[in-house]
Amino acid sequence: MATKKLYAGAKLRETRQRLGLTQKDFAAKLGVSLPYLNQMENNNRPVSTTVVLSLAQEFGFDVTELSTGDSERLVSDMREAMADPILADVAPPLADVRLTASNAPALARAFLHLHRAYRQTHERLASLDEALGREDARTLPSPWDEVRDFFHYCDNYIDAVDRAAENFASPLGTAEAARPGDQDKNVRVRAVSTLGNMGIRVEFSDTQKLRQYDPETKKLTLSRRAAHETQTFQLLLQVALLKQDPLLEATLDLARFQTDAARSIAKIGLANYFAGAAMMPYGAFLEAAREVRHDLELLALRFGASIEQVAHRLSTLQRPGAKGIPFFFVRVDQAGTITKRHSATRLQFARFGGACPLWNVHRAFETPGRFLRQLAETPDGVRYISIARDVSKPGGSWGAPDRRFAIALGCEVTHASDIVYADDLDPGRPDTFEPIGISCRICEREHCHQRSVPPLERRLTIDVNARATLPYEVG
Template identity: 75%
Template sequence: MSTPKLYAGVKLRETRTRLGLTQKAFAEKLGVSLPYLNQMENNHRPVSAGVVLALAQEFGFDVTELSTGDAERVVSDMREALADPVFGANTPPLADLRLAASNAPALARAFLDLHRAYRQTHERLASLDEALGREDAALRPSPWEEVRDFFHYCDNYIDAVDRAAEHFACPDGSPRDPMRAAAEALSKHGIELSFSDNAWLRNYDEAGKTLTLSTNAPSSTQRFQALHQVALLTHDDLLEATLDLARFQSDDARAVAKIGLANYFAGAALLPYRAFLAAAHETRHDLEQLADRFGASIEQVAHRLSTLQRPGAKGIPFFFVRVDQAGTITKRHSATRLQFARFGGACPLWNVYAAFETPGRFLRQLAETPDGVRYLSLAREVSKPSGSFKAPVRRYAIGLGCEVRHAGALVYADGLDLSGRFEPIGISCRICERPDCHQRSVPPLERPLRIDPDRRGQLPYEIGP
């Protein structure tokens, strides 16, 4: 099998510019002619093995940086962006996208930034739900919203924290027992791990050097809470550096985000990336098998599946959501084109709300959003035991889904007619343009209404074009 040719003109130019060398001086150090270097920098010729060797010997250059990984990721991101219905059916061929990513990466990234800004603007429509009817509504986001946006626009994947958690969980390449690993890490800091029948899931006594976990919590929660404290105590510098890069507008937002990052570390250590991704493929994303294998809860597994967005090793893009019995969304993450309303509940036609009626069972739904994208959606009621007769049980429903083109990789697609009927769902009534939905609660924000006092259909108004 022949070795593929390596075109890395952009990387060569960036390296030469960073070193402050002219083309002539750079060519001399690499042992090539000036015209040959010019052709390589413009991708008219591939980078030769001799040039790769000279880069390593002369400049200590990491030759893996010449790989096409960055370009391929940009191509993948552009393909995903161009799948947006706003571009219609005239998608550029793959060869054109690769040329743009290789020869004009700044232009390609500018296009991606523009599309991301468009998506953000579209999502901002949903934020009006919270402001409507409130005289004191402010444009500045609350700390909670600011942190939620931070994770959302990172695709709910924080690379440095994820890799640190994976290294902690798998120092030798294989996952070790999470609780034992947490206890050892705490012990190195002189902290004793204990258990008690108390109201706190986790209580760290800094003065007494003791971390106490509740015996009433499930074992999966105990592991998670222990790993959360490990993140705060042993990886504080990493968490603080990540927060510095985020540049939150308030101290409250930064404090909330630090808890979120520690939670992220805990989830990534409990379900380390490569081991979990391999197990997900092996089990065809069977949540119950994955939960049993890693000693995690169904909710933890579903949440983790929505974070598998590591460059070069991405999992299936999932959305994940958790709702309470009042219909309020309490967690939302999406690596898909489906974006949830920022405030309030989701579409009542979605199966996540029906999950409360069938506790302990997975519900499957084939759904289609107004933009024509089709999804396979799972929903399940989850209860969080209190450990005491007098303490209330917390009940939620979780939803997990992906575009139907990935359905073959999910055990939950078995037996479903993927060519059959798809339930029409939306995001939020205020930004859903379906004119004939029988479950609509309020009119769409940007559509005119026709009101006829002499006629009444399913709604007391008709939605205009």
């Protein structure tokens, strides 16, 4: 079987610029000629084995980064944007989209930014909310979208914050220290102690607010109704906001958010990241995950976390040189709307709307408290194992509304031997894989009984004298 050629010009160019080297100096260090380097940076030649080895030996570069950049995310995001009806007659072919994402990622992001601005302006007009007459009617990305994209293109891994959380949790940074209950108990004590040393009093109250901090009285109030792991998480979140504020602010400065609202939302997101990483320190958590073959329930017990917290943490284990399995993680509500999404795999979620209805995450609401397993194949031929479960959150009192969600965690089937949920499944049989997609507009499957709209870039045949599952045939 022929080895797939590696074209990573944009990543190679980005690495050189980050090192502050000219093409001439970079070529000399890599042991190649200047014209050869120029051709590789422009994707006219693949990255050679010699260059890959030189990157690792000369610069300590994690060569897996060459093949796991933003290209797949950009292709997926651009295809979804180009499914907009306004672009139906001018949408470029998929080959051109891939070329743009690979050779000109900055241009691709600029296009996505422009489409997002157009979409938001269009939605304002459609809803007649009189936003056009107000000062805040600028065509900037919504704060939520801007923050979501920040984490999305960081692979949902923020190195400085992750390492700070791991240091905070030390000396519990080993798998031996992470016996059932020990990690949670000790990190919780340390959080209370840290806040106490800052003159902050922690109290518990019968309130619906999970967390309330009063800077004037230096009192932190946590809800007694909240689950134990939620209380621990909120304690650590407050530690991050107060003790780690310089680090959070420095990270926000580098991100260069366009609005104060986006910056504030991102700060909460970074504090959430710190809290999760402190509850489940990188080294100890990665080692434990491998030991129990990614059994979410065992990991939740060992680290005093919830199933959702564990699943989300597994999707962030992308530290260079010590990566875990590339997982995707998604949370949906009962309407099918995606409320959390991240993928370190080739599977990328729709930026707008819901997930494919054929995916097992939607069926999790029907079987509360149980894990559902699914072998699935996307239109590009990539196969995955996906596990889904409901994560309903009680209101805490009679009459208080429950919050119902479902989560899915999955990876490419090549990692099945490392996943306990793959036991007794048969990934060797092609007929065991269910066909799923990303979004109907960019899903090219010709025969899908759940299709809601026609696919982009495909001809349709409409026969007024016949009707199958759909009122048209995809050619």
